[in-house]
Amino acid sequence: MSARPASGLLVSAMIRRIEAEGGHAMVLAKGDATAGAILLVIADRGQTLRILERTMDHEGTYRWSPAGPAALEEGPALGDYIGRRRRNDPDLWVVELDSPDAERIAAELV
Numbered sequence: 001m002s003a004r005p006a007s008g009l010l011v012s013a014m015i016r017r018i019e020a021e022g023g024h025a026m027v028l029a030k031g032d033a034t035a036g037a038i039l040l041v042i043a044d045r046g047q048t049l050r051i052l053e054r055t056m057d058h059e060g061t062y063r064w065s066p067a068g069p070a071a072l073e074e075g076p077a078l079g080d081y082i083g084r085r086r087r088n089d090p091d092l093w094v095v096e097l098d099s100p101d102a103e104r105i106a107a108e109l110v
Contacts, residue, residue, distance in 0.1 A: 006033060006034050006035075007031060007032060007033060007034065007035060007036040007037075007038055007093055008033035008034070008036075008093075010038065010054075010109060010110070011027065011038065011093055011095055013109050014040075014095065014097060014105065014106060014109055015027070015095070017105045017108075017109065018097050018098075018099050018102060018105055021099060021101060021105065022099070023097065023098055023099025023100075023101070023102065024098040024099070025095065025096065025097050025098065025099075026095070026096050027093065027094070027095055028041065028082065028094040028095065028096055029082065029086055029092065029093065029094040030093060031089075031090075031091045031092045031093035031094075032091035032093075035091070036089075036091040036092055036093050037053065037054065037089060037091065037092050037093070038053065038054045038092075038093045038094075038095065039051055039052070039053050039067060039068075039082070039085065039092060039093065039094045039095070040052040040053070040054075040064065040095055040096075040097055040102070040106055041078070041094065041095065041096040041097070042097055042102045042103055042106075043096060043097065043098040043102070044098065044099065044100050044102070045098070046098065048072045048078060049072075050066060050068075050072070051066070051067045051068030051069075051072070051078070051081070052064040052065065052066060052067060052103070052106065053065055053066075053067035054110060062110050063107075063110060064103070064106055064107060064110060068081045069081050082094050
């Protein structure tokens with residue numbers, strides 16, 4: 001099993017990396033700084049592409065796994081999904097990463 005960095009530290013590192021490479025990042029919902037789950041809203045030029053969630057695989061390694069509704073472009077689907085998740089887990093972080101390289105950067109930092 002790999003060590004899990006504190007959620008707040010990981011979020012901060014992702015934001016700094018995205019912005020250092022010319023992208024934009026924003027915390028949409030702040031969760032528990034130590035152990036909160038993390039949802040990433042991956043976007044490119046304002047267009048939401050997918051949602052990823054930090055999960056642990058069967059080998060004990062953390063990775064980003066697809067999450068959320070399949071049809072993100074259908075009106076309020078994304079906001080509804082985030083709202084439901086936050087009601088069930090108030091410690092959940094929701095972070096939007098807007099960059100063509102967002103998934104690569106997130107994978108490098110997990």
